[in-house]
Amino acid sequence: MTACDLYPILPPRFDLTAALETLRTILPIPAVTALRFPLGWTPEKTELAAFLDVLHTNRVAMILETSGVLSGIPKSLLGICDGLHAADVEALVDLRKTVGEDLPIGCLCTNRDDAMKAGETGADYVAFPSGALDLVTWWSSVMELPAVAESIQTPEDAASALSAGADFLAIPLHCDDKDRDRFLAVSALTAG
Numbered sequence: 001m002t003a004c005d006l007y008p009i010l011p012p013r014f015d016l017t018a019a020l021e022t023l024r025t026i027l028p029i030p031a032v033t034a035l036r037f038p039l040g041w042t043p044e045k046t047e048l049a050a051f052l053d054v055l056h057t058n059r060v061a062m063i064l065e066t067s068g069v070l071s072g073i074p075k076s077l078l079g080i081c082d083g084l085h086a087a088d089v090e091a092l093v094d095l096r097k098t099v100g101e102d103l104p105i106g107c108l109c110t111n112r113d114d115a116m117k118a119g120e121t122g123a124d125y126v127a128f129p130s131g132a133l134d135l136v137t138w139w140s141s142v143m144e145l146p147a148v149a150e151s152i153q154t155p156e157d158a159a160s161a162l163s164a165g166a167d168f169l170a171i172p173l174h175c176d177d178k179d180r181d182r183f184l185a186v187s188a189l190t191a192g
Contacts, residue, residue: 004162004190006183007063007148007170009036016047018175020054025180026173027058031187034061036085036170041065042074052080063106068094083124089114096122106148112138119145125168130157133164140165158186 008026010019026032035055041064043051055062061082064073068091083104086092092107099105104124109115115126115135123145128135130151139147148168149161158169169186173179 004031004166005033005168006031006186006190007034007036007168008032008179008183009170009172010038010041011173011175012038012040014038014173014175016050019173020050022173022175022179023051023054026183027054027060029183029187031190032058032060032183034063034082034168036063036065039065039067039087040072041077043077048076066095067091070095070098085127086123089118089121092118092123093121108150109135111135115139115143119143127168127170133160136161136164136166140167152186154182155185155189158189162189 006029063083063085064077064081065085066073067087070078083106084095086095086105086107089107089109092105095105101122106125106127107118107123108127108129109118110129112135118126125146125148126139127148127150136147136149146167147165148170149164149166150170152158152161152169152171161169171183171186
């Protein structure tokens, strides 16, 4: 197994206090390099400031999930985010036309054709759904573009994704007291 980055994902709805408490315990883990915010997240100014503080303190990138329509993302967020996560390859195509090459964009792909199209369209990473380890293995054996294994829930899931060649493990957060233990267990596997 090789070194791999951890990529936590906030749930569609979360309690601000619980989320920040969780992030303060997991973002200092060196393997955590990016945090994905859910589709439709529109924070208040103080909420955004609190998240930015914990992200910047730990040098973790802010990634915004999008369906491909930027009108749903407040301009204040679009101007400060570090990247976007497209829901599918068609969304990626639309986003690239809108934001150009300056903003990194990852893309969820469910088959080889979409993954190839994403790579050709300028994706900065390709994400594969839970259980699609055959796609992770294929992608990592033929492409240099990073592969993200989505929905890693357990250390066993992480070990399988690492063996398949994943470069990033996307781990859904529950914003509870068990998140830190899960991240530490997975981090121990990814240390190389």
